[in-house]
Amino acid sequence: MNGSELLHYGVYFLLTLALSTLFSMGGVGAAIVLVPTFTMMGMPLNLAKAIGLFINSASTITASVMNFFRGVLDVGFAMPLVISILLATPVGAWLSQYVQKEVVEWILVAFLLVSALLLIFSHRETKVVYDKAWILYLIGGSVGLVSGMIGVGGGSLIMPLLILLGFDAKKAAYAISFVIPFSSLGGFATYLSFVHMDWIMLGVVTVAAIMGGYIGDRIMHYNLTPGQVKKLIAVLLLLLSAKMVMKLLHINV
């Protein structure tokens, strides 16, 4: 490997490390920002999507393993979300041919903005209120349908829903980082069937994502209170909605 190749992979490594750390602190995957960033840096879109999905899985699996061993990840609580998302995402992808994608995306932008503002301005006591399995199946099913339809990660949609329903922000983040690998790895396998994979790049960014998942999770667990996690998630949602509005209005930066 020559100097320019080292620099090339080094830049991707640092970018992935920084963004995976930030997003792991909020319990969601970083693919949503990494895919457009990689594309802007010249990576083919489908390759960027495939690598982004794998990165999502790598950083969230790391965080989930840590959380499991700390006793804070309740696999039983997260299972209804996993099952319903796995069932609903392919249905959403199938439905996408009958629904105008732009309309769904504008509804999603409104949802993300309202959620972010409620997370910033509401001072509601965050105690688990609706923790029945049926509501988790309903949330997972609805999120799976929408994320399958428009191709966005499920984590950023489930997170505000769970928090607005009264779930503690950190507990929601622990559960969601367990759900994401299931929804992302299926998508990665699909892309792998038709994308020419750059395996060195995949290896480099995966190491960065695992490190980012570990660092972000430790910061969240020991240095942030649930209130601070809520605010961090709100900021991530605002960034995400800004990115979607720019895409919908065809604004390129």
Next chain:
Amino acid sequence: MVHIMKKIADWIVDHEKDDAADCTVPDEVVDEWLETIEERKKRMEEHGRTDTQQYEMLSDLEKKVKEIKEIRRRKCHLGKKEG
């Protein structure tokens, strides 16, 4: 399998004791950690799963987090009262 996982859990928590015992970490963080473990244990008790290895693992973790709280109480809060 659970026995191996219990060993890893012990190792991770021991390894992270220094982080948790750091006085700049808010009390809320450690309280919430303990609360989550207690909630999970309570749910397992309600479902009659107290004789499982997973319950045992959670009980050990609960003890360790209580130890961390005790270390913090001596190290951080005693110092505050004296000061």
